Amino acid sequence: MSDDTRRPVREIRDVWITPDEAPDWMRRATDEGAQTMRRDEPQQRLVEQTGVRVRNDYVLDDEISEDERMIINMGPQHPSTHGVLRLQIELEGEIVRRVKPIIGYLHTGMEKTGETLTFMQGGTNVTRMDYLSPFFNELVFSLATETLLGVEIPPRAQAIRILMTELNRATSHLVSLATQGMDIGALSMMLYGFRERELILAFFEKTTGLRMNHNYIRPGGVAAELPDGWEDDIEEILEKIPVGLADYEDLLKANPIWEGRTRGVGVISPEECLAYGVTGPPLRATGVDLDLRKTQPYSGIDQYEFDVAVGSNGDVYDRYRVRVQEILQSLRIVREVAEKMPPGDYRTDDRKVTPPPRRRIDESMEALIHHFKLFTEGFKVPEGEVYAAVESPRGELGCYIVSDGSAKPYRIHIRAPSFANLQGLPIMMADSLIADSVATIASVDPVMGDVDR
Amino acid sequence: MADEKMNEGGVVEEAAGALERLLPEHPVLAGLFEQFTDVEWRRSSEQHTAVVPKDRLRDFSLAALQAGFEMLVDLTAVDYLRLRRVRFEVVVGLLSLQHNVRLRLRVPVPADDPNVPSLVPVYPAANFFERETFDMFGIVFGDHPDLTRILLPEDWVGHPLRKDFATGAVPVQFKSSPQVT
Numbered sequence A: 001m002s003d004d005t006r007r008p009v010r011e012i013r014d015v016w017i018t019p020d021e022a023p024d025w026m027r028r029a030t031d032e033g034a035q036t037m038r039r040d041e042p043q044q045r046l047v048e049q050t051g052v053r054v055r056n057d058y059v060l061d062d063e064i065s066e067d068e069r070m071i072i073n074m075g076p077q078h079p080s081t082h083g084v085l086r087l088q089i090e091l092e093g094e095i096v097r098r099v100k101p102i103i104g105y106l107h108t109g110m111e112k113t114g115e116t117l118t119f120m121q122g123g124t125n126v127t128r129m130d131y132l133s134p135f136f137n138e139l140v141f142s143l144a145t146e147t148l149l150g151v152e153i154p155p156r157a158q159a160i161r162i163l164m165t166e167l168n169r170a171t172s173h174l175v176s177l178a179t180q181g182m183d184i185g186a187l188s189m190m191l192y193g194f195r196e197r198e199l200i201l202a203f204f205e206k207t208t209g210l211r212m213n214h215n216y217i218r219p220g221g222v223a224a225e226l227p228d229g230w231e232d233d234i235e236e237i238l239e240k241i242p243v244g245l246a247d248y249e250d251l252l253k254a255n256p257i258w259e260g261r262t263r264g265v266g267v268i269s270p271e272e273c274l275a276y277g278v279t280g281p282p283l284r285a286t287g288v289d290l291d292l293r294k295t296q297p298y299s300g301i302d303q304y305e306f307d308v309a310v311g312s313n314g315d316v317y318d319r320y321r322v323r324v325q326e327i328l329q330s331l332r333i334v335r336e337v338a339e340k341m342p343p344g345d346y347r348t349d350d351r352k353v354t355p356p357p358r359r360r361i362d363e364s365m366e367a368l369i370h371h372f373k374l375f376t377e378g379f380k381v382p383e384g385e386v387y388a389a390v391e392s393p394r395g396e397l398g399c400y401i402v403s404d405g406s407a408k409p410y411r412i413h414i415r416a417p418s419f420a421n422l423q424g425l426p427i428m429m430a431d432s433l434i435a436d437s438v439a440t441i442a443s444v445d446p447v448m449g450d451v452d453r
Numbered sequence B: 001m002a003d004e005k006m007n008e009g010g011v012v013e014e015a016a017g018a019l020e021r022l023l024p025e026h027p028v029l030a031g032l033f034e035q036f037t038d039v040e041w042r043r044s045s046e047q048h049t050a051v052v053p054k055d056r057l058r059d060f061s062l063a064a065l066q067a068g069f070e071m072l073v074d075l076t077a078v079d080y081l082r083l084r085r086v087r088f089e090v091v092v093g094l095l096s097l098q099h100n101v102r103l104r105l106r107v108p109v110p111a112d113d114p115n116v117p118s119l120v121p122v123y124p125a126a127n128f129f130e131r132e133t134f135d136m137f138g139i140v141f142g143d144h145p146d147l148t149r150i151l152l153p154e155d156w157v158g159h160p161l162r163k164d165f166a167t168g169a170v171p172v173q174f175k176s177s178p179q180v181t
Helices: A024-031 A042-050 A110-116 A122-126 A134-149 A155-184 A187-208 A230-253 A256-262 A270-275 A316-340 A358-363 A365-376 A417-429 A434-444 A448-452 B002-007 B011-018 B027-035 B054-067 B126-137
Strands: A069-074 A086-092 A095-102 A384-392 A395-403 A409-415 B040-044 B047-051 B071-079 B088-096 B101-109 B115-117 B140-142
Touching (some): A095 A417, A095 A434, A110 A122, A110 A409, A134 A155, A134 A395, A134 A409, A155 A187, A155 A316, A230 A316, A256 A316, A270 A417, A316 A434, A358 A365, A384 B047, A395 B088, A409 B071, A417 B126, B027 B054, B027 B101, B054 B088, B054 B101, B054 B115, B088 B126, B101 B115, B126 B140
Parallel strands (some): B047 B101, B115 B140
Antiparallel strands (some): A069 A086, A384 A395, A395 A409, B071 B088
């Protein structure tokens, strides 16, 4: 794609920043005559905002006449919004001028719930947030808790965590490719993507007992040892998924219809991504190689070899390419983890967080009491605050925990990547055709459970 | 138990205060440290934290942006009801890609004046996060372009993540449903 199809960097920070204060990469934006935009009187706004009722803020632009403008609501029950996302789209003919995502239809107050559950139980709560990549939620919650506790995780537990999360990244991207294919009209992609995903989900079920919401990665390690014969299952996965991926490549990669629907569509620039907090594949598709697995590695992922997939144009096609590459890189990590799987325990032997082994319970009263107390009262976590972050399939997934020294978190906050990535959606969709909006939404891959929590 | 802790100056506050005022080692942070003398620096679990007074937040974030913190990754709040003298604290997570360092800003916000300057002009990413914090805690971000409820229905009463918002006794509120008896 040539450069001239890219939109110029629009004014993204309406400030208070004078051009000579701004860093170089912002200067283009501020130089284009962006002036301070004082909105209406702050005092009056405060009265409105602190009141119980809030007004509908969607103010129409006066420059366009009523006849040329139409506002349509897409969702929350639209099949292409991947859940209950609602978009208020302002149209001028066939062209999308402004978009406002309206969210909250799936809000279930999980951060509030998290305050009433012990650290032991917390995994069951967070795993339900991003339901397409539950292992990442469990991992980030466990990492944050372990940082506060100061426990060491044995190498085998860390390797199992990496194995499961990277397989999870593959399943998540497979769903993304499948649904994106279906949205754009490549209906076979839907069947193919779910066919391959099923292989990995069967392995998850064998290991954790569940296909999703596993609560498998827990503070202190993982819940159980890998099942007997897991090497054969991994071998089968590593053999069959690349064959499936080759099918997708035949189907999509050089397909003129697919290229026409995705190239140059939903473009966002790296500057806009950074300004709006967009991370994950949408950011890497613009050419920024931010991957927390490389820059701030967790669970010993830095000892495995893999490449960060990056694009260059920041359009829907590049985001699709980044996801395909990431599946292959994840499988590469999985192969290396399976080969190098260290022996040892699958959870820490720190008895403060780990219950005694099953056989000890039969012979020791103290062990039974210990086991009972751990699962009823939970373990106490020292006072403090911590932010842990992992690279989920959607971007930076963070967990901020404040502990007051009790067995329950005083405050638990999840930094959801889908939530932040949605802020980039209006940028991607503005000034594009209404027909392209479906392709753009699918390429951001928002999971509403993650957005609304 | 809470009262005892309050006499000691608040439990979580105590934990953070036990750490000395640390001079940040990282050169980027050291630059900010010299520029802002009224900001308190702390470090816990190898994570850098700056306690910023709310009237200095706009200046500080602008300086942080210019020092290389390109990205605001997170913004939320904590309600320290009965644990601290200053009830709320807005917590901002900044990330610098070029220096690969994170910085956490903590902004104490008193309960009788829950107003904080908005970070949207400096970091547009703060938009949704500030709306969520307003929704959940009732903290008002002045000059925010569109400070409305984001996750809860617009006619919801109260701010659920406040510690004095009870769970379990709230009837489910559907807009057009008959009155729950």
